[in-house]
Amino acid sequence: MQEEPIKQSSLSKKSNILVCISGSPSNPRVIRIAARNATLTGSSLTALYVRTREGTASTALKENIELSESLGATFREIYGDDVIVAIAEYAGTHDITDLYIGMSGQDRRQTVSKKLTKLLPDIDIHIIPDERSELRPSGIRNQSRKQKYIVTDTLKLLFIMSSATVVSFLFYHSSFSNANIITVYIMAVLVTSILTSEKRFGVLAAVMYILLFNFLFIEPRFTLRVYDPSYMMTYVVSIFAAVLTGTVSAQLKESMKNATDNAYQARVLLNATKLLEKAETEDEFFSITVNQLIQLLGRDIVLFSIADNRLKTPVYHYVKNKTESTGMAESDMEIADWVYKNRTRAGAFTGRFSDSSFQFLAMMTGMEVYGVIAIDMDEREFTEVEQTILLSIIGECSIRMENRRIAIEREKAMILAESERFRANLLRSISHDIRTPLTSISGDAYTLMNSESELSGEERHRIYTDIYDDSMWLINMVENLLSIGKLNEGVKLMKTPEVVEDVLEEALKHVDRHVSEHRIIKNFDHEFLMAEMDTRLIMQVVVNIVNNAIKYSQTGSDIVVSDEREGEYVAVRIEDNGPGIADHVIPHIFDSFYTGHNRVVDAGRSLGLGLSLSKSIIEAHGGTIEAYRVKPHGAGFCFRLKIIEI
Structure with missing residues (x-):
C-alpha cells in the first residue's frame, strides 16, 4: 500500500512533528516516515507513548522507543484512559503542527482519524494505514490471574451442581415430584451465576442441569432421550434465565467493585489531602506523601528531593516490620537522574529501563520538578486502583508544593516591595530633613567665621547652642538608622544580664539637653530587677521615648520614669502630663514615618523613626511595647522585658 502523500501546507513552514509510539509491528514504519519528513523540513520530532492504567511494556514497544530516539526524536510518555484524547491534549498544548499515527486493519470506519x-x-493529521496487524486492546489482563479465576469458578460450578444432584436424588427417592428437582437445579444455576466471575459459567450450569436432569431423572433414565416435549420449553427457559442472571450478576459485581474502589480511593485521597493541608515545609509534604504511598502500596519507597537543580542524596523509607535493603544500585541512581531531567516515568513495567526493580516517577507541575519517587515494585505491577491513587496523591502533593512555592515568592515580592517603599520614604525624609540642620550649622559657622568679633557673648552662646542641638539631632538620627540596619540585617543582639534601674539611670544622662526645662521623676522599684538585654539598644529606646516627651510636652511638665515587676516581666513606664495622644493616633504611633500629624514626614525635623525603631528593638528582645493616654492628660509608653531571677 502506498504511503499517504505529505501535505505541502504543513511542510512549507517550521513544524513540530509528533509521532505516536505503540507496540504494533507496523509502528517502525510510521516512525521512519515521520523522522524522514522531520529531517527534510528541519522540524523538531517528538515520539509520544500513551500508557493506560493496564498498559504493560513489551519488547516491541521498547524497540520502537529506541528506534525513535535513534532517529532523533525526543521521547515522551504520558498517562490516560482514552489514548486518542490524551494524544489530542498533548498535541494541543505543545504547539504540534503535524501528527503521525498508525491505523490497524480493524479501524475500517476510520473512527481514529475522525475523532x-x-x-x-x-x-x-497523517494516518499511516496497515493491513497486516490488528489493533490489540490497550489493557492485557494478567494471564496467570485469569487462569486462577477460571480454575476457582470451575470448582465452584462442579461443587454446586454436585450438591444439587445429591439433593435431587433425595427428592427423587421420596414422594416429591420432578418439579421439585427442577426447582433445585434452577436454584443451582442461579447460585452459580452469582458466585462465579463470568456469565458463561451460569450457562454451563444450565447445560449441566439439562444433561443431568435428563440423564438421571427422566424416563428412560441414563439416556439423553426426551419423550416429553414440555421439558424442551423448560430447558430453553432455564438457559435463558441462566444467561439473564449471569449478565445481571456480572453487572452488579462490576458496580459493587467500582463503588468499593471509588470509596477506597476517595477515602485515601481525602486522608492524604487533609494531611497535606496541614503541611508547611517541604519535608512535611514529602513525609506525608511517602507514608501515604507506603500504606497504600505496601512497598519500599526511595525519595530524591531537589537542591541546586540536582538530585539530593536518596532517603529510604521501608515498609513497617520489613528488613531494610542494602540500598539502590548505581544504575538506579542514573535512572532517577534521567527521570528528573526528562520529566517522565521510567523503570519496571515501563517502556524505559524496564530491567530495574524500581519504578521512578517525577513529582512535578508543568515544568517544575520537586522530587523523584522510586517505588520497589517487587515484581508486582500496580493494580488499576493503585495506579489511580498513586498518581492522584503524587499530583496532589506536587500541586500543594507549587502553591507553597508561589506563596513564598509572593511573600518575598511583598517584602521586597515593602522594603523598597520603606527605602524610598526613608531617602525622601532624610534628604529633606538633613538639609535643615546642615543648613543651620553651615549658616551659623559662616556667621562665626565672618562676624564673631562683632557678636555679643550672648549671641555667640546662642549660635553655639544651635550648632550643638543640630549636631546632636544628626547624631541621634544616625544612631537610629544604624540600629534599623542592624535589626533588618538580622545581626545577633549582644545580650547580657543587666540591672534595669542602672540602665534607666544611664539612659537619662543621654537625653536631649532641653530636659532641664522639664522635671524628671524617677519611681524605681526597690526590688533588685534584672533582665537580659542589649544595653545600648534598650538605652536608645528610653532616650527616644523621653526625647519624644520633651519635644511634645510643654515647658515645666513632669516626665515620670518607673519600673516594676509584673509576673515574669519587668515593666518600664515613661509618662508625661503634656497634651497626650489622640485616640486615632495610637494604632499608628509605632509605624515608620508616622508623626501624628502627617502620615509621611515631609516637613519639620522629625523622621518618625524613633518609636518604630523602639518597637522593633523591644520585639527583638522578646518583649512588648504599647502606647496609651494618661489621665487627665498626657502620653504614656510601657515596654516589658522578661526578668532574670538571681
Whole structure:
C-alpha cells in the first residue's frame, strides 16, 4: 500500500512533528516516515507513548522507543484512559503542527482519524494505514490471574451442581415430584451465576442441569432421550434465565467493585489531602506523601528531593516490620537522574529501563520538578486502583508544593516591595530633613567665621547652642538608622544580664539637653530587677521615648520614669502630663514615618523613626511595647522585658 502523500501546507513552514509510539509491528514504519519528513523540513520530532492504567511494556514497544530516539526524536510518555484524547491534549498544548499515527486493519470506519480531526482541527493529521496487524486492546489482563479465576469458578460450578444432584436424588427417592428437582437445579444455576466471575459459567450450569436432569431423572433414565416435549420449553427457559442472571450478576459485581474502589480511593485521597493541608515545609509534604504511598502500596519507597537543580542524596523509607535493603544500585541512581531531567516515568513495567526493580516517577507541575519517587515494585505491577491513587496523591502533593512555592515568592515580592517603599520614604525624609540642620550649622559657622568679633557673648552662646542641638539631632538620627540596619540585617543582639534601674539611670544622662526645662521623676522599684538585654539598644529606646516627651510636652511638665515587676516581666513606664495622644493616633504611633500629624514626614525635623525603631528593638528582645493616654492628660509608653531571677 502506498504511503499517504505529505501535505505541502504543513511542510512549507517550521513544524513540530509528533509521532505516536505503540507496540504494533507496523509502528517502525510510521516512525521512519515521520523522522524522514522531520529531517527534510528541519522540524523538531517528538515520539509520544500513551500508557493506560493496564498498559504493560513489551519488547516491541521498547524497540520502537529506541528506534525513535535513534532517529532523533525526543521521547515522551504520558498517562490516560482514552489514548486518542490524551494524544489530542498533548498535541494541543505543545504547539504540534503535524501528527503521525498508525491505523490497524480493524479501524475500517476510520473512527481514529475522525475523532482526531474533530479534536485537532488546526493540526495536519497523517494516518499511516496497515493491513497486516490488528489493533490489540490497550489493557492485557494478567494471564496467570485469569487462569486462577477460571480454575476457582470451575470448582465452584462442579461443587454446586454436585450438591444439587445429591439433593435431587433425595427428592427423587421420596414422594416429591420432578418439579421439585427442577426447582433445585434452577436454584443451582442461579447460585452459580452469582458466585462465579463470568456469565458463561451460569450457562454451563444450565447445560449441566439439562444433561443431568435428563440423564438421571427422566424416563428412560441414563439416556439423553426426551419423550416429553414440555421439558424442551423448560430447558430453553432455564438457559435463558441462566444467561439473564449471569449478565445481571456480572453487572452488579462490576458496580459493587467500582463503588468499593471509588470509596477506597476517595477515602485515601481525602486522608492524604487533609494531611497535606496541614503541611508547611517541604519535608512535611514529602513525609506525608511517602507514608501515604507506603500504606497504600505496601512497598519500599526511595525519595530524591531537589537542591541546586540536582538530585539530593536518596532517603529510604521501608515498609513497617520489613528488613531494610542494602540500598539502590548505581544504575538506579542514573535512572532517577534521567527521570528528573526528562520529566517522565521510567523503570519496571515501563517502556524505559524496564530491567530495574524500581519504578521512578517525577513529582512535578508543568515544568517544575520537586522530587523523584522510586517505588520497589517487587515484581508486582500496580493494580488499576493503585495506579489511580498513586498518581492522584503524587499530583496532589506536587500541586500543594507549587502553591507553597508561589506563596513564598509572593511573600518575598511583598517584602521586597515593602522594603523598597520603606527605602524610598526613608531617602525622601532624610534628604529633606538633613538639609535643615546642615543648613543651620553651615549658616551659623559662616556667621562665626565672618562676624564673631562683632557678636555679643550672648549671641555667640546662642549660635553655639544651635550648632550643638543640630549636631546632636544628626547624631541621634544616625544612631537610629544604624540600629534599623542592624535589626533588618538580622545581626545577633549582644545580650547580657543587666540591672534595669542602672540602665534607666544611664539612659537619662543621654537625653536631649532641653530636659532641664522639664522635671524628671524617677519611681524605681526597690526590688533588685534584672533582665537580659542589649544595653545600648534598650538605652536608645528610653532616650527616644523621653526625647519624644520633651519635644511634645510643654515647658515645666513632669516626665515620670518607673519600673516594676509584673509576673515574669519587668515593666518600664515613661509618662508625661503634656497634651497626650489622640485616640486615632495610637494604632499608628509605632509605624515608620508616622508623626501624628502627617502620615509621611515631609516637613519639620522629625523622621518618625524613633518609636518604630523602639518597637522593633523591644520585639527583638522578646518583649512588648504599647502606647496609651494618661489621665487627665498626657502620653504614656510601657515596654516589658522578661526578668532574670538571681
